[in-house]
Amino acid sequence: MKINSLTTNGYSTIFEAQVNLLSRENGKKEIICIARELSKKMSQGSLLASDISQKTISAALQATKGIPDPELVLLFGQAQSLSGFIPWQVRLTEIMSLSSHHNLYFREFLDILEMYSCCEQRFGK
Structure with a gap:
């Protein structure tokens, strides 16, 4: 949806809005699966608690990829x-x-x- 455009120094910028409709169920199952997978890797010794971060979890989430x-x-x-x-x-x-x-x-x-x-x-x- 084209909202507005702005021309500055000969360059044109188009502002767009992205609307996503999400419910409380989006991503819940995925977060549970990620938590299980990470805890399994920790119990196997292939992952340390210090390796888990916001970036690790965000990268693993598929429901919000591209959003x-x-x-x-x-x-x-x-x-x-x-x-x-x-x-x-x-x-x-x-x-x-x-x-x-x-x-x-x-x-x-x-x-x-x-x-x-x-x-x-x-x-x-």
């Missing part, structure tokens, strides 16, 4: 929880809540994107 870390997450419903999200993937994510996904109009979605575009990330400053 960048989210910049915006929309939570739907009464429960305000990040249960099911991998902490390092949402550390810089802007999180917005909506009461329901039912009858969500395109204009409302665009309003949310506009609100997000006004957010300023300060990275702890």
Whole structure:
């Protein structure tokens, strides 16, 4: 979806938005399988605990391959929880809540994107 373009010093940049719809079940089974595989390798002595890192687990995850870390997450419903999200993937994510996904109009979605575009990330400053 082409959102906007910008021309600076004769170079044109096209900004695009990637929308991914994920549920709480995406990746859960995979994380369990990875944990089992890593613990098996540790018990066999072919892997040390110090070898396991965020990068190791991220590289092993297939469900999120090709999907960048989210910049915006929309939570739907009464429960305000990040249960099911991998902490390092949402550390810089802007999180917005909506009461329901039912009858969500395109204009409302665009309003949310506009609100997000006004957010300023300060990275702890």
